[in-house]
Amino acid sequence: MKIILNIQRFNPDTDTGPYFQEYGVEADPNERLLDALMRIKRFQDGSLGFRKSCAHGVCGSDAMRINGRDGLACKTLVKDVVEKEGETITVEPLRYLPVQRDLIVDQKPFFTKYRFIKPYLINDEEVEGKERLQSPEERMVFDDTTNCILCAACYSACPVLGEKRGFVGPAAIAQAFRFIADSRDRGRDERLQLLDNKTGVWPCQNHFKCTEACPRSILITKRINQTKELIKKHQR
Ligand code: SF4
Ligand code: FES
Incomplete structure (x- = not known):
């Protein structure tokens, strides 16, 4: 189904402040939000900045705010945050940490x-025995x-x-x-x-x-x- 990702963008080199940009993307309801973000980055806008590493909920690098709630993009299924075709998911960086670029914060x-x-x-x-x-x-x-x-x-x-x-x-x-x-x-x-x-x-x-x-x-x-x-x- 087609969904809209409304993503907070900010490039400190060129922008005076954060703003939101919408991307329409095809996504399976059982896919993870991270998959949709990756598809946008690969095929629509290579300048989109976000962190990810393991993609399996282990490294902790892709925490972000998704529809106003904090969580990992790799553990959030599309169907958890949209109910039907055409709905919008708002994605923002974590709060209270300086934004370095788009969804990337200084930790x-x-x-x-x-x-x-x-x-x-x-x-x-002193350790008694081996441990x-x-x-x-x-x-x-x-x-x-x-x-x-x-x-x-x-x-x-x-x-x-x-x-x-x-x-x-x-x-x-x-x-x-x-x-x-x-x-x-x-x-x-x-x-x-x-x-x-x-x-x-x-x-x-x-x-x-x-x-x-x-x-x-x-x-x-x-x-x-x-x-x-x-x-x-x-x-x-
Ligand atoms: S939400 Fe907080 S306590 Fe839970 S894994 Fe992340 S940093 Fe640790
Ligand atoms: S990418 Fe490692 S926890 Fe999500």
């Missing part, structure tokens, strides 16, 4: 906040958070970031929880301290938009609330 602010929470195992104790052991039950406490692909869909979906740009954001807190809750880690107090302030966990108002946007079904809001509870228990 540096997102990764700076991610690094801030020390997203790695902290433990300088630090963990039971399946201990692992399940934070298992979903290990699936993060750092796509930043949750970051763009978060209404709080629209008002408080300094907020560390949902992905960073979920990743902080990933290590705080890890029985092998010893950096809990340090990370809880980093998040116990007005740019840490407290601006979160439980909108659940991050959880809805996450293509990896991570229970982000729940993990944020658990982190708040740990701060109350251990720091105050």
Whole structure:
């Protein structure tokens, strides 16, 4: 069927600001939005800029806003966002990150906040035996958070970031929880301290938009609330 993609364009070398451009494209309802974007780029307009790599929901590079909701173009089927022939899909870059070109954003602010929470195992104790052991039950406490692909869909979906740009954001807190809750880690107090302030966990108002946007079904809001509870228990 024929659909219309209404895509936000911006070339910093030639444009004074972003604008929308429409492309008519043939698409199968069971195709992914990424397929339609690729067809436009190959056969209609090679200047269209967007990121993609794996095309299978693993690398996190093609997160964008699709009809006002954040997600991966490679995990969004055409039939999920249009109902019938001739309908329009609006495609925009992720919010709160500087646009470099068209749908490509500069992810540096997102990764700076991610690094801030020390997203790695902290433990300088001697290892007994060959490795630090963990039971399946201990692992399940934070298992979903290990699936993060750092796509930043949750970051763009978060209404709080629209008002408080300094907020560390949902992905960073979920990743902080990933290590705080890890029985092998010893950096809990340090990370809880980093998040116990007005740019840490407290601006979160439980909108659940991050959880809805996450293509990896991570229970982000729940993990944020658990982190708040740990701060109350251990720091105050
Ligand atoms: S928590 Fe989910 S939405 Fe957020 S960066 Fe990770 S995978 Fe993407
Ligand atoms: S292209 Fe890798 S997640 Fe979509």
